[in-house]
Structure formats: structure tokens, C-alpha cells
Amino acid sequence: MIPRIDVRNAVARKNFTGELEFAFEAEQDLIDIPYVEFSSPVTAALRYEIFADDKAEVTGKLSFSLKGLCSRCLAEAEKEIVCGAEGTFAPVPKDEEYGYSNGFIDLREFLRDSVMFALPPRLLCGTCAEEESE
């Protein structure tokens, strides 16, 4: 389950920072690599900070695993990916900011973008990864 951040409640209680830890199932169609799929839920460890202008910054770490066939030799391959995630949320978003309304931050689009950004262009098995790095 992806929690929402209750900005109004947090501000009312003067809890301007907080931490969130949760796991969720990513949509398989985010992956563009043939014969590869998510083999674990995405685990998120995030920290948020709410500022005086009601903007909020969310930073943290996502981790998940990919599994499938090596993009070079079709052997079975698996890879664990850990990536950073960072986003700014604003009631009236500008540029790269995410919008939010009614005092609740919905993290879904941000998480989707962060996972997509972290996906490699292909998946390699151990042997092929070694050969390529030589």
C-alpha cells in the first residue's frame, strides 16, 4: 500500500518532517526489456519535509528486483536495483514539481517516475555483465 502524506494534519501538529516505509507492487508495464519482470515488490524508505509555503520535499531510497532472460544470451538473470528518489510537491506546481490538492500528497506518480527512471535499458546475466565490463 502506498500511504498518502496528510499535510494539513502534519502542519497542525507541527510535525514538519516524517518518515515513511512501505512496499508496493509496481506495474509490470513500466518495464521495456523483453522477457523481464519485477520479481519483488518495490520497497520504499522515504523522508519528507514540509515547508512554510506548503511545499514538501520527499527524498529517499527505493529497492526492487528484476528477473527474466538475459538481454544478450537469454540465460536466466536477476538483478537487485537500489535507487534514490527525490521530488518536490506543491499545491500549485511549477516546472518539475508534483501537484497535490486537498492537503494530501499522493505519492503514486512520483514513485512510478522514480522506478521508471531507475530501470536499466536491459538485463544482463552474470557472465554477460562480466564480459561487457572487461
Ligand SMILES: [Zn+2]
Ligand atoms: Zn547473458
